[in-house]
Amino acid sequence: MKRKAAAGPRRNAKPKEDIWELRLYVAGQTPKSLVAFANLKKICEEHLKGKYHIEVLDLLKNPQLAKGDQILAIPTLVRKLPQPLKKIIGDLSNTMRVLVGLDLRPKM
């Protein structure tokens, strides 16, 4: 059910469920993380306009955070909401795979 709601963002579902909570884990202002953030921003604007929230977490500043979400790879994008939890690693340059990973597009 949730999947469907998520997959069709244009349909009006309950607003609370529609808020996408995304976390991007980076380690300093590396080119890779900058690219990742730019890519994420672009995808969200395109597919989730107005109903997403991005939190960028810098592990260099808060190393203990890595444990909580089991972060190994950098950059890692974590979809906290909607459930289930999803992790996408890499600089998010492969848009198709990001969409699949976020369940914005069903796997082919």
Next chain:
Amino acid sequence: MAKKEARLVRGGLQKVRTGIAGLDEVTNGGLPKGRPTLVCGGAGSGKTLLGMEFLVRGATQYNEPGVFVSFEESAEELTKNVVSLGFDLSRLIASKRLLVDYVHIERSEIEETGEYDLEGLFIRLNNAIDSIGAKRVVLDTIESLFAGLPNPSILRAELRRLFRWLKKKGMTAIITGERGDNALTRHGLEEYVSDCVILLDHRVANQISTRRLRIVKYRGSTHGTNEFPFLIDERGLAVMPITSLGLKHIVTHERISTGIPRLDTMLGGKGYFRGSSILVSGTAGTGKTSVAAHFVDAACRRGERCIFFAFEESPSQIVRNMRSIGIDLGQWVEKGLLQFHADRPTVYGLEAHLASMHKSIDLFKPKVVIVDPVTNLSSVATEADVKGMLTRLLDEMKFNRITMLFTTLTAAADSLESTAVGMSSLADTWLLLRDIEIGGERNRGLYILKSRGMAHSNQIREFLLTDKGVDLIDVYVGPSGVLTGSARISQEAQERDVESIREQEIARRRLNVETKRKALEAQVASLRAQFEAEELELKKLTEQEKMRQNGVSKLRKKMADMRKGDSNSERRKR
């Protein structure tokens, strides 16, 4: 010791003691300091335990805190798992001497969308290391990253970076890896970690499994190249290098009784050396256990503790059987001086046997240990393994001045001294019990094949099992060879007969002479009596004659006076 030596010789490579029993000896002092070591092996070979013990010993014995990064089990699971080894992780974690970081990756949750690196892992590790000032790191098993993360080429590059980084941070690390088909590890970790590689193995031979450890390589250091059996018990891992303690033990001159007075006499009059090893070998039914029981009995009488490892009979059977030769072992069990440990050799592998023996010896602290018979253990391992194990056990015992008596069973078909050859070099005193077949019967013979450091008898003694214990008697050695048993007895009887006949003859002659002497004496006496009578007569005659002459002269004078003769007066005048 070994650490210092290695440092002196190598002049650079420093080592970190693992604290794992035996491993430091095998590696000549421990793992390379500040470098990663690869520990690889199949499933269930003990990689994780080795890693964990490395950290626990480091934290508790060498004041080196450690970080355990687990890719497979959570901290709770690990804590539970190692409780059975006597490690209390939660206490170490609470006191910040150990940190367990569970890195969990779920392949299904992860989508790869472009370039990435493992900076997250680095940061985590760095954070963990810095938070407790760790000196030791274990990554168990980093290869699971290959299953969890896509794009192996990135992963490889990152792993290489990780190991370099660990080196730079000066961490003494253990990286575990699953054994691959044709390589040491499934993903070729040995390419990156090449300072020291330890291979663990869990092999099953004759349905009995034995764990083994081998140092495949150790850059810049000498190391033992053999496969060493190791075991995992409630005190952790224990590698058993054959030369762990080496030949450095200090001996005593103290002698202890064998429990058989005559055997003591044969051994220079005093018995075995304390802390020596005694081998009793012989074919079936020659009385090996009885010799052992005597020794136990004697030790218990002195108030010393004994452990009897029996691989053939149950304790109550031994007690019953020994009672039949007048040795009451039951009383010592009741007094707590004697412990029996009876197991079929096949219940577990050699390593486990050794472990349980070690444990009981450690707990009971006996002065005397009996293993009866040691050869039964070869049903679970090769003879070489048994010898290796015995060597190890003996080293330990000699170090603690425990006297050990072990029996070996020689197969009837073998040469009497063959089976024991493997063991014989381990033994200080070697008693050989053998059958002597003469005149249609088997008798037991005992002799001392060797006894290091003491004068000992070179003679065969006949070995008798009586209801008062073992008795050693001289065999008959005579013109007809060595005789035992009834042959000896009949020979002795024969000799006795001859002897008694001779004695009777002598007595008869003595009597004869006596009679003769008496007759002679009687004769002498009668002659003397006769002579004395004659002498008396002669005396009488002489006196009579005197008296007669006296009388005659008186008469003449009277007659002259009467005749008034002057012849006399004339003669007087002249």
